[in-house]
Amino acid sequence: xxxYDYSQQGxxxxxxxxxxxxxxxxxxxxxxxxxxxxxxxVDECWRQILIHFPNVEAPSFTVMPNHVHGIVVVRRRxxxxxxxxxxxxxxVSRRLGAHPSGSIPVIVRSFKSITTRQIRESLRDSxxxxxxRGYYERVIRDEKEFWDTCEYIRMNPANxxxxxxxx
Numbered sequence: 001x002x003x004y005d006y007s008q009q010g011x012x013x014x015x016x017x018x019x020x021x022x023x024x025x026x027x028x029x030x031x032x033x034x035x036x037x038x039x040x041x042v043d044e045c046w047r048q049i050l051i052h053f054p055n056v057e058a059p060s061f062t063v064m065p066n067h068v069h070g071i072v073v074v075r076r077r078x079x080x081x082x083x084x085x086x087x088x089x090x091x092v093s094r095r096l097g098a099h100p101s102g103s104i105p106v107i108v109r110s111f112k113s114i115t116t117r118q119i120r121e122s123l124r125d126s127x128x129x130x131x132x133r134g135y136y137e138r139v140i141r142d143e144k145e146f147w148d149t150c151e152y153i154r155m156n157p158a159n160x161x162x163x164x165x166x167x
Contacts, residue, residue, distance in 0.1 A: 011073045011140035012104050013149045016112065019129040021165070023065040024119075031158040038119045038130070039063050045115045046070060052110065055102045060150040062157065069153045071140065072107060108135050 018024050025039035043063045050058060061070030116130045140146050
């Protein structure tokens, strides 16, 4: 949603896919994910989102062979900086030329950047492309949708073989 303010409080379901859906992050065996070295980097970096963005929680996620699913909950807006302007009619604050710190786009950009750098270092290949451009997000609108999404994430490894996107 181009006009949506992804820095506002709320829960967001994210899917971040590997470039060309390449299975860089691990394998599935017996309904469980077995992470590769790159997958372990992604797993650790996702867990560190909470350290780098204290305004968020990440209650559920899974690293799959070719993508990551996770929920990020923005609990409060980050403090605005000097470049922030508030639209008087809507009350929405936007930084000039950038997304607000602690917003979903900034979190995803930071996550993709650090994981790419660390994976390239571990593979000793500075040209490897880890992630596809962009990502998928969905605003979680109520508690039932939140818990349904948590269950979807939890069951994702078990459903790998029957998912058309993975074959």
